[in-house]
Amino acid sequence: MSGRRSKTLYEEVYEEIRNDILTGKLKKGERLVSKRSIAEQFGVSVVTAENAIAQLIAEGYITAVQRSGYFIQYSGDGIAPAEEKPTLAAEKPLDNAPVSGAAALFPFTVWARLMRSVILEQDTRLLKPVTKGGVWELRSAISDYLYRCRGMKVHPDRIIIGAGSEYLYNQIIQLLGRKLTYAVENPCYEKTVKIYSLNDVKLRHIGMDNNGISISRLRESKADAVHISPAHHFPSGTVMPISRRSEIMKWAEEKSGRYIIEDDYDSEFRRTGLPVPAMFGMSGGGRVIYINTFSQTLAPSVRISYMCLPDELFSLWEEKMGFYSCPVPAFEQYTLAKFISEGYFERHINRMKKHVYRSLEMISSAIATDTVKIHETGDGLHFTVTIEKGAEEFIKKAEACGMKIRPLSGYYAEGGEAYSKDYVVSYAGADEEKVKEIFGGAHENI
Amino acid sequence: MSGRRSKTLYEEVYEEIRNDILTGKLKKGERLVSKRSIAEQFGVSVVTAENAIAQLIAEGYITAVQRSGYFIQYSGDGIAPAEEKPTLAAEKPLDNAPVSGAAALFPFTVWARLMRSVILEQDTRLLKPVTKGGVWELRSAISDYLYRCRGMKVHPDRIIIGAGSEYLYNQIIQLLGRKLTYAVENPCYEKTVKIYSLNDVKLRHIGMDNNGISISRLRESKADAVHISPAHHFPSGTVMPISRRSEIMKWAEEKSGRYIIEDDYDSEFRRTGLPVPAMFGMSGGGRVIYINTFSQTLAPSVRISYMCLPDELFSLWEEKMGFYSCPVPAFEQYTLAKFISEGYFERHINRMKKHVYRSLEMISSAIATDTVKIHETGDGLHFTVTIEKGAEEFIKKAEACGMKIRPLSGYYAEGGEAYSKDYVVSYAGADEEKVKEIFGGAHENI
Numbered sequence: 001m002s003g004r005r006s007k008t009l010y011e012e013v014y015e016e017i018r019n020d021i022l023t024g025k026l027k028k029g030e031r032l033v034s035k036r037s038i039a040e041q042f043g044v045s046v047v048t049a050e051n052a053i054a055q056l057i058a059e060g061y062i063t064a065v066q067r068s069g070y071f072i073q074y075s076g077d078g079i080a081p082a083e084e085k086p087t088l089a090a091e092k093p094l095d096n097a098p099v100s101g102a103a104a105l106f107p108f109t110v111w112a113r114l115m116r117s118v119i120l121e122q123d124t125r126l127l128k129p130v131t132k133g134g135v136w137e138l139r140s141a142i143s144d145y146l147y148r149c150r151g152m153k154v155h156p157d158r159i160i161i162g163a164g165s166e167y168l169y170n171q172i173i174q175l176l177g178r179k180l181t182y183a184v185e186n187p188c189y190e191k192t193v194k195i196y197s198l199n200d201v202k203l204r205h206i207g208m209d210n211n212g213i214s215i216s217r218l219r220e221s222k223a224d225a226v227h228i229s230p231a232h233h234f235p236s237g238t239v240m241p242i243s244r245r246s247e248i249m250k251w252a253e254e255k256s257g258r259y260i261i262e263d264d265y266d267s268e269f270r271r272t273g274l275p276v277p278a279m280f281g282m283s284g285g286g287r288v289i290y291i292n293t294f295s296q297t298l299a300p301s302v303r304i305s306y307m308c309l310p311d312e313l314f315s316l317w318e319e320k321m322g323f324y325s326c327p328v329p330a331f332e333q334y335t336l337a338k339f340i341s342e343g344y345f346e347r348h349i350n351r352m353k354k355h356v357y358r359s360l361e362m363i364s365s366a367i368a369t370d371t372v373k374i375h376e377t378g379d380g381l382h383f384t385v386t387i388e389k390g391a392e393e394f395i396k397k398a399e400a401c402g403m404k405i406r407p408l409s410g411y412y413a414e415g416g417e418a419y420s421k422d423y424v425v426s427y428a429g430a431d432e433e434k435v436k437e438i439f440g441g442a443h444e445n446i
Numbered sequence: 447m448s449g450r451r452s453k454t455l456y457e458e459v460y461e462e463i464r465n466d467i468l469t470g471k472l473k474k475g476e477r478l479v480s481k482r483s484i485a486e487q488f489g490v491s492v493v494t495a496e497n498a499i500a501q502l503i504a505e506g507y508i509t510a511v512q513r514s515g516y517f518i519q520y521s522g523d524g525i526a527p528a529e530e531k532p533t534l535a536a537e538k539p540l541d542n543a544p545v546s547g548a549a550a551l552f553p554f555t556v557w558a559r560l561m562r563s564v565i566l567e568q569d570t571r572l573l574k575p576v577t578k579g580g581v582w583e584l585r586s587a588i589s590d591y592l593y594r595c596r597g598m599k600v601h602p603d604r605i606i607i608g609a610g611s612e613y614l615y616n617q618i619i620q621l622l623g624r625k626l627t628y629a630v631e632n633p634c635y636e637k638t639v640k641i642y643s644l645n646d647v648k649l650r651h652i653g654m655d656n657n658g659i660s661i662s663r664l665r666e667s668k669a670d671a672v673h674i675s676p677a678h679h680f681p682s683g684t685v686m687p688i689s690r691r692s693e694i695m696k697w698a699e700e701k702s703g704r705y706i707i708e709d710d711y712d713s714e715f716r717r718t719g720l721p722v723p724a725m726f727g728m729s730g731g732g733r734v735i736y737i738n739t740f741s742q743t744l745a746p747s748v749r750i751s752y753m754c755l756p757d758e759l760f761s762l763w764e765e766k767m768g769f770y771s772c773p774v775p776a777f778e779q780y781t782l783a784k785f786i787s788e789g790y791f792e793r794h795i796n797r798m799k800k801h802v803y804r805s806l807e808m809i810s811s812a813i814a815t816d817t818v819k820i821h822e823t824g825d826g827l828h829f830t831v832t833i834e835k836g837a838e839e840f841i842k843k844a845e846a847c848g849m850k851i852r853p854l855s856g857y858y859a860e861g862g863e864a865y866s867k868d869y870v871v872s873y874a875g876a877d878e879e880k881v882k883e884i885f886g887g888a889h890e891n892i
Binding site: 011014055058059060061073074103104106108112115116119123124126127128129130163164166167170174178190191194198199200211239240241242243244245246274276277295299300301302303304320321323324325326327328329330331332 | 457460501504505506507519520549550552554558561562565569570572573574575576609610612613616620624636637640644645646657685686687688689690691692716720722723741745746747748749750766767769770771772773774775776777778
């Protein structure tokens with residue numbers, strides 16, 4: 001199947017006549033010879049000639065005039081039909097690196113078994129259009145999960161499945177509209193900022209203190225909607241205390257048209273104790289849109305996210321956005337529904353947590369030196385460091401171990417220059433053996 | 447796993463203290479009794495009391511002051527923790543209807559076999575992040591397919607995988623920007639219009655003649671980008687002749703910043719002869735973005751679409767949009783890649799075409815009467831009818847057979863009132879047995 005399909009006789013006839021038109025050999029307004037003459041000229045049957053003529057008519061090169069024959073309709077220029085395969089080298093980019101770090105913990109054999117059982121159980125039902133908002137089994141499994149593990153009461157109907165957080169950010173802007181002024185935390189996850197920018201909305205970057213986004217600066221900004229990660233802010237790691245949450249809730253309730261977008265992207269990784277309760281569950285939660293994703297907790301190639309909408313916004317969503325088809329294939333949704341409802345998801349999270357926090361102890365002890373100071377390693381899959389000197393060398397070594405290192409200043413819209421020696425270390429992909437090899441034995445821990 | 451996880455001892459302690467804070471029994475600024483007193487009071491170990499205190503600190507209810515103890519940080523109001531499961535009835539909506547019409551032709555057993563072999567072959571590679579733009583195997587298979595069947599030369603790198611056409615419409619607007627004025631055909635597919643509107647771009651509705659979108663009205667509109675379906679317009683069925691394509695190409699090339707969005711959504715269903723060549727293949731194609739989807743040709747639950755970008759726009763895409771993760775799960779992409787490259791896709795299209803056009807003959811002959819006049823049933827999965835009287839009755843019967851009937855006027859931004867008796871019939875889902883049963887034997891055909 002690699003070459004172009006071999007041409008049929010009528011295609012050859014069609015192409016020759018078309019090329020005569022394109023090159024100007026046959027001119028606009030001229031009469032084409034009869035189908036019998038074409039058949040004779042090309043040594044083909046009249047039926048074949050008729051097929052070639054039908055194609056030329058369909059594409060508008062000639063037109064049929066009753067009792068007069070066929071006339072050229074087009075004076076050729078500007079057309080270069082494709083004749084050869086693309087000449088750019090079409091090589092598959094090589095990527096043989098094995099899955100490493102926390103991602104290697106994913107119970108793929110379980111997932112593969114669930115995929116096979118979904119194929120058997122759902123059978124041709126997999127072909128049916130997905131209910132708007134997503135497959136019911138998945139929304140129901142997420143509803144149960146949120147109740148069990150986040151203390152949230154969300155009806156499955158109010159849970160909308162999306163193809164990753166990025167997809168949902170775009171959907172939320174369409175839902176709330178571009179007339180609102182949006183606010184994000186400064187510093188902030190860079191993709192969030194990019195998506196607001198690509199949506200041409202007014203965006204304010206609100207400074208933070210130790211308790212999270214500054215409520216006074218939020219008020220000054222005149223923003224209508226604020227996008228925050230109260231459970232665990234990226235990149236600072238701040239957990240927003242109940243008092244600040246409550247203040248933001250009050251801010252939202254003071255005026256209609258104010259909203260909180262609660263991005264709960266890695267709340268599952270809370271190190272000890274219970275996850276910090278979601279703002280969606282608070283009594284003023286009618287103004288909160290909750291979003292979360294499975295890309296961090298399962299695998300980056302599983303692009304399933306969801307948002308929970310309060311009643312009023314759900315009605316608006318149905319009215320404005322209900323025409324959208326759910327972007328996630330039914331198959332993945334059924335598989336994930338089983339994975340969650342059969343308890344594998346929570347078991348996986350627990351294994352991951354054990355792994356990443358053991359790994360974090362080991363890594364932070366191995367990389368800390370007099371010139372590399374590690375800030376508090378709280379929850380989540382990243383922490384920050386201050387590097388007094390030798391940053392380039394450090395980054396090279398850390399990346400060779402599978403960590404990702406980014407300058408902290410890069411996450412600031414303004415004021416980042418104060419953090420020119422600070423870096424964000426994402427360690428979930430790190431290979432512990434390599435860390436030992438490259439950073440040597442234990443250093444003095446800070 | 448259906449109830450809430452049973453509480454641990456420390457959770458019980460934590461919840462009681464938290465509730466005392468929330469209800470005002472413990473007031474802001476007050477000192478909390480020591481952990482030993484808590485342990486005694488609740489009859490738990492000191493470690494359990496410590497865990498409860500740690501959770502209260504993490505959530506910001508209390509704070510630890512060195513050598514003084516714990517102090518209440520929060521004066522409770524506005525919090526109603528979730529205690530019970532959602533009370534709305536959470537029943538799965540029933541849908542036991544079998545897959546009918548053309549969708550039933552999908553070779554599900556082949557697809558299921560390919561899914562199983564992707565699980566075996568790719569194994570944990572399925573967990574890796576997908577290359578931006580999509581899985582190489584799928585982009586390569588689409589490139590070969592476009593060359594074989596559409597005569598298009600597109601390098602796999604220039605093919606971007608999306609989660610359905612709706613996803614790509616949004617991406618294209620972000621790529622080209624909201625400063626442009628966009629134009630669509632009048633009438634037009636309603637979701638296209640909705641997505642442009644939700645993106646708050648200036649949108650012009652350009653009238654059509656028998657050859658497609660009017661070039662003079664396009665010029666008058668001052669639009670920068672025009673979204674068209676030259677191979678087969680929805681809902682009119684118009685195939686744009688080469689002369690009009692050429693005029694639109696010239697329009698695009700006259701001025702920088704002009705673009706053509708070629709929506710080739712059901713070109714595969716061309717009834718006879720070759721598919722009409724795509725505008726992307728024409729020599730001025732540097733201004734054309736080509737989009738197509740597999741939702742129509744495979745199944746609506748398989749949400750995979752793609753766009754082909756010319757070089758210049760590809761560079762812009764990399765710069766502006768390259769940060770987006772591919773929204774389609776790797777698994778579906780590998781499965782579809784096999785389905786195409788092993789020849790099943792083209793075989794399936796051919797079977798579908800045979801089925802739908804035989805079905806079309808049968809249906810159009812069964813439903814035509816003196817008062818229901820069928821317009822030309824050309825290519826594609828829909829046709830239009832004029833109903834002189836008894837429209838309501840007709841629609842009820844047709845929908846009982848699995849057809850979808852929509853008033854043609856609904857697709858017009860303006861001027862739709864002239865078509866108040868016209869309807870668009872989507873017949874691909876029709877059950878022929880039911881058509882026979884409900885519409886009776888053959889009527890006089892028009």
